[in-house]
Amino acid sequence: xxxxxxLILFLPMAGFLGxxxxxxxxxxxVGGWFACATVGGAFVVTLLxxxxxxxxxxxxxxxxxxxxxxxxxxxxxxxxxxxxxxxLSVFMLLVxxxxxxxxxxxSIGYMHDDPEYLRFFSYMNLFxxxxxxxxxxxxxxxxxVGWALVGLASYLLIGFWTDKKSAVLAARKAFVMNVIGxxxxxxxxxxxxxxxxxxxxxxxxxxxxxxxxxxxxxxxLITFLLLVGAFAKSAQIPLHxxxxxxxxxxxxxxxxxxxxxxxxxxxxxxxxxxxxxxxxPFTMYLIAAVGLLTALFAGSIAMVQYDIKRVIAYSTMSxxxxxxxxxxxxxxxxxxxxxxxxxxxxxxxxxxxxxxxxGMAGEQDIRKMGGLRFVMPVxxxxxxxxxxxxxxxxxxxxxxxxxxxxxxxxHAEFGNFVYWGLAVIAVGMTGFYTFRMFFxxxxxxxxxxxxxxxxxxxxxxxxxxxxxxxxxxGGFLGPWTHDFLSPVFGGAVPVHHEDAMLEIIAVSAALGxxxxxxxxxxxxxxxxxxxxxxxxxxxxxxxxxxxxDEIYDFLIVKPxxxxxxxxxxxxxKGGIDFSVDEIGxxxxxxxxxxxxxxxxxxxxxxxxMVAGMVTILLFVIxx
Amino acid sequence: MGSEFVLFVSATVFSIGALGFVxxxxxxxxxxxxxxxxxxxxxxLVGYSSFLNSLxxxxxxxxxxxxxxxxVVVGLAIILTIFRTRHELDVDHINILKG
Amino acid sequence: xxxxxxxxxxxxxxxxxxxxxxxxxxxxxIGMTAILASLGVILCATxxxxxxxxxxxxxxxxxxxxxxxxEFLAAVQVIVYAGAVMILFLFIIAxxxxxxxxxxLSFQNLAGLGFVGLLFCExxxxxxxxxxxxxxxxxxxxxxQQVGSAKAIxxxxxxxxxxxxxxxxxxxLVAVVGIxxxxxxxNKQLRKRTRF
Numbered sequence: 063x064x065x066x067x068x069l070i071l072f073l074p075m076a077g078f079l080g081x082x083x084x085x086x087x088x089x090x091x092v093g094g095w096f097a098c099a100t101v102g103g104a105f106v107v108t109l110l111x112x113x114x115x116x117x118x119x120x121x122x123x124x125x126x127x128x129x130x131x132x133x134x135x136x137x138x139x140x141x142x143x144x145x146x147x148x149x150l151s152v153f154m155l156l157v158x159x160x161x162x163x164x165x166x167x168x169s170i171g172y173m174h175d176d177p178e179y180l181r182f183f184s185y186m187n188l189f190x191x192x193x194x195x196x197x198x199x200x201x202x203x204x205x206x207v208g209w210a211l212v213g214l215a216s217y218l219l220i221g222f223w224t225d226k227k228s229a230v231l232a233a234r235k236a237f238v239m240n241v242i243g244x245x246x247x248x249x250x251x252x253x254x255x256x257x258x259x260x261x262x263x264x265x266x267x268x269x270x271x272x273x274x275x276x277x278x279x280x281x282x283l284i285t286f287l288l289l290v291g292a293f294a295k296s297a298q299i300p301l302h303x304x305x306x307x308x309x310x311x312x313x314x315x316x317x318x319x320x321x322x323x324x325x326x327x328x329x330x331x332x333x334x335x336x337x338x339x340x341x342x343p344f345t346m347y348l349i350a351a352v353g354l355l356t357a358l359f360a361g362s363i364a365m366v367q368y369d370i371k372r373v374i375a376y377s378t379m380s381x382x383x384x385x386x387x388x389x390x391x392x393x394x395x396x397x398x399x400x401x402x403x404x405x406x407x408x409x410x411x412x413x414x415x416x417x418x419x420x421g422m423a424g425e426q427d428i429r430k431m432g433g434l435r436f437v438m439p440v441x442x443x444x445x446x447x448x449x450x451x452x453x454x455x456x457x458x459x460x461x462x463x464x465x466x467x468x469x470x471x472x473h474a475e476f477g478n479f480v481y482w483g484l485a486v487i488a489v490g491m492t493g494f495y496t497f498r499m500f501f502x503x504x505x506x507x508x509x510x511x512x513x514x515x516x517x518x519x520x521x522x523x524x525x526x527x528x529x530x531x532x533x534x535x536g537g538f539l540g541p542w543t544h545d546f547l548s549p550v551f552g553g554a555v556p557v558h559h560e561d562a563m564l565e566i567i568a569v570s571a572a573l574g575x576x577x578x579x580x581x582x583x584x585x586x587x588x589x590x591x592x593x594x595x596x597x598x599x600x601x602x603x604x605x606x607x608x609x610x611d612e613i614y615d616f617l618i619v620k621p622x623x624x625x626x627x628x629x630x631x632x633x634x635k636g637g638i639d640f641s642v643d644e645i646g647x648x649x650x651x652x653x654x655x656x657x658x659x660x661x662x663x664x665x666x667x668x669x670x671m672v673a674g675m676v677t678i679l680l681f682v683i684x685x
Numbered sequence: 686m687g688s689e690f691v692l693f694v695s696a697t698v699f700s701i702g703a704l705g706f707v708x709x710x711x712x713x714x715x716x717x718x719x720x721x722x723x724x725x726x727x728x729x730l731v732g733y734s735s736f737l738n739s740l741x742x743x744x745x746x747x748x749x750x751x752x753x754x755x756x757v758v759v760g761l762a763i764i765l766t767i768f769r770t771r772h773e774l775d776v777d778h779i780n781i782l783k784g
Numbered sequence: 785x786x787x788x789x790x791x792x793x794x795x796x797x798x799x800x801x802x803x804x805x806x807x808x809x810x811x812x813x814i815g816m817t818a819i820l821a822s823l824g825v826i827l828c829a830t831x832x833x834x835x836x837x838x839x840x841x842x843x844x845x846x847x848x849x850x851x852x853x854x855e856f857l858a859a860v861q862v863i864v865y866a867g868a869v870m871i872l873f874l875f876i877i878a879x880x881x882x883x884x885x886x887x888x889l890s891f892q893n894l895a896g897l898g899f900v901g902l903l904f905c906e907x908x909x910x911x912x913x914x915x916x917x918x919x920x921x922x923x924x925x926x927x928x929q930q931v932g933s934a935k936a937i938x939x940x941x942x943x944x945x946x947x948x949x950x951x952x953x954x955x956x957l958v959a960v961v962g963i964x965x966x967x968x969x970x971n972k973q974l975r976k977r978t979r980f
């Protein structure tokens with residue numbers, strides 16, 4: 063059964079290539095369903111792998127490496143194209159292919175009127191392939207290949223509407239930011255090869271405890287460089303600026319790549335390399351600190367944004383911050399659990415937002431929405447469920463996962479009180495911004511009747527309903543997740559900390575956020591203006607996203623541009639171009655001189671022949 | 686007479702032929718100079734064939750004569766063709782070989 | 785006259801030596817004539833004289849061939865060169881009209897003179913190796929004299945050198961085709977390319 067796992071890679075790849083090559087010969091509808099079918103097939107194969115894993119003892123579930131073929135074999139280094147099937151990769155793949163399948167189905171409705179419908183689906187299949195490669199890789203090499211390929215797919219999909227300038231610029235920004243991370247990853251891979259002599263996960267993780275002692279320089283550097291890649295891909299401070307801009311792409315893309323799967327790859331990477339990270343507590347502190355900072359930072363920005371997708375994007379950053387906090391305090395399976403529930407409700411939020419945008423004919427500003435609860439009932443209810451799950455309302459999926467993170471922020475090995483307190487504040491923000499957006503969108507009276515909002519077709523609402531069910535029930539998968547993933551994380555099952563005091567505070571923070579949102583946005587306009595006036599400087603700061611883009615522009619973009627301009631004028635035109643041109647010019651001059659030799663006069667040629675004969679005879683006689 | 690005489694005569698005639706080919710402008714005379722050079726070589730071959738008691742030199746000379754005959758015939762035809770188009774016979778005025 | 789012969793006789797020269805000396809003198813004289821004739825070829829301003837000098841040169845060489853035991857080649861030289869080729873030359877000269885050529889001391893001529901002088905010196909250096917010692921070859925003079933020069937060459941040609949022989953015939957065929965195409969077809973193409 064493990065031998066089938068290559069199909070997980072092959073099916074989306076076949077979909078991508080098939081649509082890319084033969085897309086113009088097949089009808090649109092067939093192509094769209096074909097793309098869905100490949101992803102669905104990959105999901106089924108992943109389920110088979112899950113069944114197979116369950117047939118074994120927990121301890122035997124690790125390290126099933128399926129070698130497809132040896133790629134590079136040389137002295138001291140060999141690289142196989144191989145697949146690693148273990149609970150972590152199967153768990154991650156279930157999320158990727160499962161949510162990916164739902165979003166593919168949703169896209170059939172959402173992208174229905176797009177002229178380049180099949181190009182979109184071929185890119186989506188490429189993304190699923192790349193993500194599966196990233197997850198299934200059995201060594202750091204193919205991890206980086208997949209890592210770069212998801213970056214490529216993300217680039218292609220953000221810039222899918224190539225006639226939209228902001229989308230193209232956003233795609234470029236995302237690509238550049240991701241490349242910074244890729245560089246870190248590649249250097250980390252080189253260092254791993256230097257220290258361990260192999261890139262293979264199994265061998266590296268086995269050798270790690272004997273090669274390094276805790277907090278060695280080498281392991282700190284490796285983990286930090288891997289972390290750069292993780293930060294860039296998961297949009298953590300300071301490499302986060304691309305994610306909000308990435309919302310320029312089609313909404314299913316935002317749901318699939320920039321909420322559910324790709325941006326969580328950083329969490330997956332750290333969980334995968336837990337053997338390395340557990341030996342570098344300093345890096346763990348860094349992860350937790352950055353995660354918390356991002357959670358607070360993004361949450362605060364989300365409170366004042368008006369673009370519905372940007373609000374959700376900042377919320378995504380904030381939630382990934384929570385996941386980083388979880389891995390930072392050493393409870394990896396809790397992070398993976400939150401990754402799963404987050405994939406459910408955040409994909410649902412995005413798809414709901416997409417449904418709203420679809421119904422509003424492309425309008426994204428929440429100030430122009432409102433009152434949609436009557437015209438879009440399915441979207442309204444599913445969106446409400448997602449909003450509740452996101453803010454951690456009791457008994458929804460988000461409640462369980464987030465509660466575990468907050469508990470572990472205090473009780474876990476690396477946890478402390480500061481983490482807990484800041485996390486609670488971030489939870490409060492989550493409740494506030496989620497329901498602010500929700501109230502703006504669905505409650506009150508309609509503000510743009512001329513747009514004639516309408517409910518989306520069944521093919522779009524069906525995935526919403528499935529995801530809504532998962533967002534409600536996903537929380538009960540927690541114990542199963544911890545149990546299933548425990549072999550990967552050294553057999554550790556996170557203890558459920560019974561601390562009623564902390565729990566009550568956390569839940570009341572979440573509910574408090576919601577209540578504040580109700581108080582400000584549901585009881586009339588007066589309070590809103592009052593609050594805005596009270597906190598005007600803070601509001602300005604948040605609305606401009608802490609001026610991060612401006613700071614980067616001033617610190618990095620402008621100097622680099624200046625240097626580039628200087629170099630172009632001085633070094634390029636005056637030096638390189640000039641020397642190249644001059645060589646060409648001189649060659650032309652010299653050959654013009656030589657070409658006079660070719661006078662066309664036979665006697666001259668004869669004379670040259672005689673001269674040549676004389677020279678050759680000289681050599682014959684005297685040498 | 687010995688081989689030095691043969692060498693001397695053929696070297697002299699060959700050089701004179703080469704000189705004629707270089708300094709003359711009339712293509713007919715240039716061809717004659719080529720004939721001189723070929724004849725010089727033939728003489729060398731025949732003379733040495735006699736010194737070395739081998740007929741290979743003579744056969745070589747025979748084949749050179751064949752080649753020379755063919756070359757002269759083609760060359761003269763070319764000269765004739767050029768003359769038909771240009772009505773003059775000065776190789777210095779023919780420079781369509783120029784690139 | 786008789787006294788001179790007596791004196792020669794008194795030097796005790798036998799018949800062989802006298803004939804040997806005579807032959808050497810003859811060879812030398814013919815060789816010098818050939819050189820002078822070739823000088824005449826290149827120095828005459830009128831092509832017709834050049835052609836006549838060339839005939840002289842070829843006849844001299846034919847005589848030398850005879851003296852170096854190559855009777856067949858001597859005959860071929862006279863028939864092919866002095867006969868056919870030179871007749872062709874004379875025809876062409878008659879056809880195109882012979883014009884005197886101006887002589888000058890241009891760079892071309894001076895450089896040609898210099899280079900050819902160098903070439904001549906280099907060629908003369910081959911004389912420094914000295915006399916060639918006769919080697920015992922496959923075909924000695926006696927054998928040739930037994931069967932006759934033409935027959936000996938024929939045997940040699942058809943036994944050891946058949947492929948060059950056939951190739952030479954092919955060459956002649958190609959030459960024939962080339963001449964026909966040059967002479968027969970119009971030369972508009974050529975005219976078009978010519979810059980006047």
